[in-house]
Amino acid sequence: MTVETLRRVDARGLSCPMPIIRTARAIADMQSGELLEVLATDPGSTKDFVAWSRTTGHELVEESQEDGIYRFLLRRK
Amino acid sequence: MTTLAPPPPAPVADDARTSPAPAAEEVATRRTADELLIILESGDLERTWGTLILATSAAASGMKVSIFLTFWGFYPLVKPGVRITGVNWMQKMLSVLNRPGIEHLKMSRLNFAGMGPWMARRLAADHGVASPAELVDIAEAMGVRLIPCQMTMDMFGLHREDLVDGLEEPAGAATVLAKIANGVPALFI
Numbered sequence: 178m179t180v181e182t183l184r185r186v187d188a189r190g191l192s193c194p195m196p197i198i199r200t201a202r203a204i205a206d207m208q209s210g211e212l213l214e215v216l217a218t219d220p221g222s223t224k225d226f227v228a229w230s231r232t233t234g235h236e237l238v239e240e241s242q243e244d245g246i247y248r249f250l251l252r253r254k
Numbered sequence: 255m256t257t258l259a260p261p262p263p264a265p266v267a268d269d270a271r272t273s274p275a276p277a278a279e280e281v282a283t284r285r286t287a288d289e290l291l292i293i294l295e296s297g298d299l300e301r302t303w304g305t306l307i308l309a310t311s312a313a314a315s316g317m318k319v320s321i322f323l324t325f326w327g328f329y330p331l332v333k334p335g336v337r338i339t340g341v342n343w344m345q346k347m348l349s350v351l352n353r354p355g356i357e358h359l360k361m362s363r364l365n366f367a368g369m370g371p372w373m374a375r376r377l378a379a380d381h382g383v384a385s386p387a388e389l390v391d392i393a394e395a396m397g398v399r400l401i402p403c404q405m406t407m408d409m410f411g412l413h414r415e416d417l418v419d420g421l422e423e424p425a426g427a428a429t430v431l432a433k434i435a436n437g438v439p440a441l442f443i
Contacts, residue, residue: 191382194311198392201314219382232315 188217189246196222197229200251204235207253212238215249222247289318291433291440297326297352299359299371299386305443306389313396320422321393322430324403327443328410329354330386331400331417340411348410356387394420401425 186203188196196217204213215226223240226249230237239250290312294305305321312319323331332339332354339349352360364370375385384392393400402417404424414421434440 191384192378193383194307194314195382195384197314198310198396201316202396229315 184211184213186213186215188215188219188222190218192219193221193225197225200226200229200249201233204251204253209253211253213251213253215251217247217249218245219247222249226251287437287439288316289320289433289438291320291322291430291438293322293324293430293440293442294327294330295325296362296443297329297359298362299374300361301443302327302330302356302359303386303389305441306386306393308441309398310389310392310396313393313398318397319393320399320401320433322401322403322425324406326352328402328406328412328417330356330359331390331402331421332412333416333418336416339413339416342411345409345411354416356390359386390418401429 184203184207186196186199188199191199196215196219200213200215207213219225223242226237226240229235230251234254236252236254237249238252239248241248290309292305292309294302296302309319309321329349329352332349334355334357336354337349338346339354340346359371360368361370361374378385399422400420401422402424404426406412407424430440
């Protein structure tokens with residue numbers, strides 16, 4: 178098993194389209210199978226990350242919410 | 255905003271009873287386009303903003319995006335610091351009445367001599383919305399192609415040196431129509 182490195186995008190306080198843009202740019206520099214954690218406060222991001230994951234094929238492994246902060250865990254395809 | 259792409263074919267009537275309409279989720283996963291064309295004609299603040307948000311989001315979703323800039327859609331891409339464009343007095347007058355540059359766009363409604371755009375930009379900044387200028391930089395970095403309309407450049411007396419760097423070669427309506435003929439979804443904004 179390969180060692181998984183966890184990268185993080187902090188998009189808290191940013192509105193559409195920045196959480197998706199930052200995520201796309203971060204994931205482009207990653208290797209297939211690597212994990213990316215995204216933090217966001219934009220309520221629209223819950224729907225956007227599901228849609229983006231479908232469009233791009235990068236897997237949305239996990240999503241959660243705590244104290245108004247949305248957390249998405251994505252795996253690069 | 256109008257879509258110029260042909261509507262998806264209607265389901266065959268005979269199958270309607272045996273195969274129900276696909277669930278919304280299934281439709282959302284179906285991939286039919288990997289390219290997007292936006293024709294930016296208005297040049298209004300809110301429409302230019304919307305165009306850039308859509309274009310950068312599409313690029314972030316892996317789509318190949320082109321923005322064709324025509325008529326008023328040109329003035330957002332005049333370089334900062336260039337105040338008057340054009341060669342003859344009418345072209346110059348146009349740029350005097352319609353100040354070029356991404357920092358000086360007007361709103362189509364509630365402009366109130368610049369008060370509207372000032373408030374819109376202020377609200378956007380307070381809510382973490384990227385400014386149009388930031389989005390142009392992001393669009394370029396993400397490979398969004400900005401295609402100037404040759405006819406508009408000639409008519410408004412605009413030169414390449416008046417415009418921001420990183421634009422594609424100017425082209426015309428046939429270039430845009432070739433994409434649409436190939437099934438690329440197109441938005442006229």
